[in-house]
Amino acid sequence: MPGAGSKALFPKSSTIQVESFDLRETLHSGQVFHWQEDGNGGWIGCLGEQPVWLAQPDAGTLLVSAGSEDAAVCYLGLDQPLSAIHETFPEGDAVLAEAMAYSPGLRILRQPVWECLATFITSSLKQVAHIRRISLLIRSRFGVEHTFQGNRLFAYPGPEALADAGEAALRQCGLGYRAKSLALTAGAVASGRVDLNGLENLDDALAREALMELHGVGEKIANCVLLFGCGRYGAFPIDVWMDRILRSKYLSPAQSRKMNARALQAWAEARFGPYAGYAQQYLFHYARNALNK
DNA sequence: GGTCAGGTTCCGA
DNA sequence: TCGGAACCTGAC
Incomplete structure (x- = not known):
């Protein structure tokens, strides 16, 4: 347990000055579903493959585990001209x-596109608690494990891993009918039939159309991916x-x-x-x- | 134990 | 084109 007996401590962290930013609200605003509280006022999770610790001891201060400063600023949208x-x-x-006065510290995250896409495919007609449960289960079964300050963390598995896992194994994570969509989409991305990196060369409408070609992706989920993963505000x-x-x-x-x-x-x-x-x-x-x- | 949920797809008009 | 039903599962 990092920083046991103290508040918001981590062995090696950097301080970033922030303005109009609320870490808790942002991580709880339905954009992302895997961050876990460490019991000492901090949060642990993965930025892509990289395990990271975050804390906000006061309104103007963000603490980030050393080495992840730039990644955290980008991920948390702290570089956006609010x-x-x-x-x-x-x-x-x-x-x-x-609405803005209610939560002035909200930011739009910039998540890895595949992770964002796959997570939102599993979100259809689900409550947040369940989306979170499924997300953590998929990570722990198919993702790469990291040991981070005494915590076990899992990165989100890539499309290849989920395509290999197949529909039946995904269904065992509680996905129900969404397992088929996730398996098909993972296969399409893993095989290169759909190029997520290529989205950045398309305008918003074409990028949305490309995403909607994927099974299980309609307009709502495509827009979530564009907004929370591709920086299409x-x-x-x-x-x-x-x-x-x-x-x-x-x-x-x-x-x-x-x-x-x-x-x-x-x-x-x-x-x-x-x-x-x-x-x-x-x-x-x-x-x-x-x-x- | 019933109801309903952060949507998409499929089918019939 | 448009509206409505079906779909898995688990939280409440």
């Missing part, structure tokens, strides 16, 4: 303003929570009835602009936590 992003939001939007995933808050807070019942999912998607992208995905994250977190009481 105030410039906020300036692109529609003026006079009281709902969005309230205009992507706007609409799940049941977003559907609820958009319809109840922005549209009259009559307007809402006239809008199907596709129309709502277009409306939201137009309303919230080039950083719509950031607006989405504030609204989503707010809808799930503040409005769900």
Whole structure:
């Protein structure tokens, strides 16, 4: 147990000054499902293959295990121009303003694309606790193990490992019907039939189409991957929570009835602009936590 | 023990 | 094109 008997300590860590950032809220905002608390105010997890420890002892200070500073800044979105992003939001939007005030420290993560894609394929029609359970199980069964300060950690297995594992073994991780989608998608990526690295050469619409060719990937999951993995901040995933808050807070019942999912998607992208995905994250977190009481 | 969940696919109009 | 049903599993 690292730092036993003390708070937020780690043998070798670096201090990074941060502003408008909340580590706990960000790791709990439904973008990622594998970070574990170390019992001393810190978090452990993997950035890709690399085991990392993170802690935020006070609002302006982030501690990162030595050697992972740059990776953590990128992963946590600390290099994103937050105030410039906020300036692109529609003026006079009281709902969005309230959502931003509710959790001003939220950031959009930049996760490894495969890990993000595979995790969201397993998320369909699942509650967060279950997504987390499945994610950790897949890691521990098929991922590379690391021993890190006395903790056992597992990196997310690559597409080859999951393709080799096959549908039946994946099903044993509690995936249900999603096992088929994950196995097929892992096979498509492992064989090179789909090139995730090539996504960065495509514009948002084409990248989304390419992702949606994969089995088990519809518009919502494709948008999650673009936003949380590819740094496409205009992507706007609409799940049941977003559907609820958009319809109840922005549209009259009559307007809402006239809008199907596709129309709502277009409306939201137009309303919230080039950083719509950031607006989405504030609204989503707010809808799930503040409005769900 | 029943209900329902952070979606996608498939099928019939 | 569009709406509705089916799909595995586990948390509540």
